[in-house]
Amino acid sequence: MDIKDLINLLEKYTHYSDIKVDFFDLVHEKARHKSITYFDVKSMLPELNDLAHYVHFAFLQHKATQHEFIRILKANSFPVIVFENTQKLVPIIISPVREGKIVVEKIESHRVLSYTYKNVEELLANIHNIGSLVQISGQSIDLDPKNDEIHKDQIYFISGFPITSLAKSVNDEGLHHHDGIEDEEEHLYSNHSQKHITPFARLLNLLKSERREISQIYFFAILIGLINLVVPLGIQAIIGLISGGLLINSVVVLITMVVLATILAGWLQVLQLSTVEVLQQRVFTKAALEFCFRIPKIKMESISKHYAPELINRFFDVLNIQKSLPKILIDLTTATLQIIFGLILISFYHPLFVLFGMLLIVLLFIIFYFTGPRGLRTSIKESIFKYKVVQWLEEMARTLSTFKLAGFTNLPISKTDHYLTGYLKSRQSHFKTLKTQFISIIVFKVLITAGLLILGSILVIERQINLGQFVAAEIIILLVISSVEKLISTIEVFYDLLTALDKVGHITDIPLEDTRGVDIMEFSEDKGVEIDIKNLTYKYPETEKYVIKNVSIHIEPNESICIAGYNGSGKSTFMKIISGLLHQYSGSLTINGMPLKDINLNSYRDLIGDNLSYQDIFEGTLEENITLGKSMISLSDLLWAIKKVGLNEFVNKLDNGLKTNLTAGGHELPMYICKKIILARSIVEKPRLLVMDDFFYPDRVEKREIINFLTGEDAIWTLIIVSNDPVVMQMTTRTMFLKEGEVVEEGKYETIKKTYSYQKVILGLVE
Incomplete structure (x- = not known):
C-alpha cells in the first residue's frame, strides 16, 4: 500500500462521510514526494492522519470483538475501515446503510473494487469474497452467537471524524467546498x-x-x-x-x-x-x-x-x-x-x-x-x-x-x-x-x-x-x-x-504550523542527520532585539556539538529553531541538504529526540510518558531506553511497574528521576537528531556514563546539547560559544578552554 492508495482511501472515506473535499493538492503535490510502501497499520496510520490534516480529518484505530463489531455495523451511521488479512495491507471501507444497501470498497494497487450488499448479514455471510478481516486469531467472522471462541477474536478497524471549526466565520471556512483546500490552508497558517x-x-x-x-x-x-x-x-x-x-x-x-x-x-x-x-x-x-x-x-x-x-x-x-x-x-x-x-x-x-x-x-x-x-x-x-x-x-x-x-x-x-x-x-x-x-x-x-x-x-x-x-x-x-x-x-x-x-x-483563531512539505524519510540515510546553518538570524514577534545574529555552523552526521555561552545568549532559542519549533527566521537552515522550510515538520520531528528544559511529565502512566503513546515503539526499545538512562532499578521497585500513574509535573518524584524519564523519552525511538539541554544528575559518575553513551562511537544520532559543563564540552566533538546571539568561539575542547569566554563563563575568572 503506497501514498496513492492512501489518497484513494481518504477520498472515498470523506465521500461516505458527506464531506466534500478537493484532493488536487494531495494528488499533485503530496504524492509526488512519496514512494514509501506501508505493510502494517501501525506505520500506515500516522501517514493517513498526516494526509487527513490537509482535509481537516482525523482517524483513530479501534478493536472490538466480533459481536461488538457486528453491532457497530448494524447501528453505524459512519463508514469504518477494516483490513484484509493477507500478506499485503489492503484497506476495505464499509459504508453505513444508505438507500437500503451497504457499499464495500476494497483499495488495492491503485484500484478501487466495489461490492454491494442489502444488509449487514449479507455482507458478513459473503465476507470471504473480499477477504477475511484482520483479527488477533486470523479467523473469519462467525455469525453463530453460540460459538464461545468468537469472543477471543478481535477485529481491528479505523474510524474517522471531521475536525470542523466551532467558532470560525463562515467566510473563513473554505475547507469543505469545491473551490479547493488551499483557502483553508492559508487560513490555518495565516496570522489571525x-x-x-x-x-x-x-x-x-x-x-x-x-x-x-x-x-x-x-x-x-x-x-x-x-x-x-x-x-x-x-x-x-x-x-x-x-x-x-x-x-x-x-x-x-x-x-x-x-x-x-x-x-x-x-x-x-x-x-x-x-x-x-x-x-x-x-x-x-x-x-x-x-x-x-x-x-x-x-x-x-x-x-x-x-x-x-x-x-x-x-x-x-x-x-x-x-x-x-x-x-x-x-x-x-x-x-x-x-x-x-x-x-x-x-x-x-x-x-x-x-x-x-x-x-x-x-x-x-x-x-x-x-x-x-x-x-x-x-x-x-x-x-x-x-x-x-x-x-x-x-x-x-x-x-x-x-x-x-x-x-x-x-x-x-x-x-x-x-x-x-x-x-x-x-x-x-x-x-x-x-x-x-x-x-x-x-x-x-x-x-x-x-x-x-x-x-x-x-x-x-x-x-x-x-x-x-x-x-x-x-x-x-x-x-x-x-x-x-x-x-x-x-x-x-x-x-x-x-x-x-x-x-x-x-x-x-490561533494560526497553526504549516506541515506541508517533503517527507524527510525520502532522502535520509540510516545515520545521524547533517545540518548546515548559514547566517541564521531570529527575533521574536513584536520585539526589535535579535536573539540570534548571523550564526553559521556545519554539523556532520553523527557529530556531537556542545552549545555553551553567556546567560541570555540565545542558546535555548537556537535549539528551538533547530527543533522546528520557531519558524520566522532568516538565513539558511538545511537538513540533509534540504531547506527545513521545505520539509514536512511531522516527518522531521519523527527523527528528533529532544530533552529540552521546557519538557515535563504529564498525567499518565510511566510507559505513556516515555513512549507518548506511539504504537511504533516496541517493548524491547522501551526497555532499552530505560536501561540506558539508569531507570531500570527505579521501575523494578514500583508496584505497578511501567503502568504506574504519574501526576502532572511529576511532583511525587525526585527531580533526577523526572530528568531520566524525559531522557528516556528522547532516545526511545533511536532518533537521528538528539537536541538536549544539560541534564541534572547528582551523581557525576552516572552523568559521565550517560554522556559517554550519548557521544560514543555506537551513537546513531547527531547530538546537539546545551551545556556549560566542562565534562560535556570535553566529551563532545566541538563546542560553540554564544554571546548576545553571536558565535564568539568555536572549536575542540582543547582550543576552547584557552579562550577568554571559557575563562570568564566556565571558570568564573575576571580580569
Missing part, C-alpha cells in the same frame, strides 16, 4: 490577529455547521407555533357554537381537536428537546476534538506572550454554548414565532390590528438595534475579567510553595481584589444594559396588553368583531405576553452565547 471575526459571524458558522439539526428544531418550532394557535381558534369556534345554540356533537368534536392539538404540540416539544440534546453532545465533542487537533499544531511564536494552559481555559465556555443553545433554539425561536404568528392571526380580525402589529415589531427592532451592540461589548469585557480572576487563582495554585514560604504577604488578596473590582464594574455596566432592555421589553409587553385590550373592546362595542373573536384575541394576547416573557429571559443567555463563541474563537 490581523483579522476580526465578530461573535455574530461565529454564531452563523455554528448554525451553518449544524444546519440539519437546526432545521429540525426550527421545523418543530414552526409546527408548535402553528398548533398552539389552534387553541384560540378552537375556543373561538366553540364559543360561537354554544352562543348560537348549535348541536353539542360539533362542540365535542372541536374540544377533541383542541385536546389532540395540545398533545401533538407536547409530542413535538419532546422531539425538539431530543434534537437539542443531540446537538449539545455534538457541540461538546466537536469542540474537544478541535482543541485536541489544534493544540499540538499551534505556532509557538503566536503564543509567545501567553501562558498556554491559561488560554485553554476558554474551553469551559463550550459549556456555556451547550447551555445557551436550548434557550436560543427553543425558547427564543418559539417565542419569536409565537409573537409573529399571533400578531398575524389577529390582523385577520380587523385592519387596525395590522397597523398595531407592525408598530410593535418596529418598536422591538429599535430596542435591540440600539442596545444590542452595547450589551455584547459589556458582556465580553465582563468575561475578560472573569478569566483574569481564574488565571490569577491558577497562578497561586501553580506556585503554591512560593506563596506558602513567603510568610505574610498581601499580594494574593490584593491582586484578586484588583481583578474582582474590574469584574464587578464590567458586570454592573453589563447589567445596566440588560436593565434597559428589560424595561424596554416590559414597556413593549404593556403596550401589547393595553393596546389589544382597548382596541379589541372598541371593535366589539362597535360590532366590527364578534365576542368569539374578542375572546380568541385575548387568548392570543396571553400567548404573546408569555412569549415576551420568554424573550426577556433569553436576552442575557444570547449575550452569553455570543461571548462564549468569542472566547472559544481566541483558541481556534
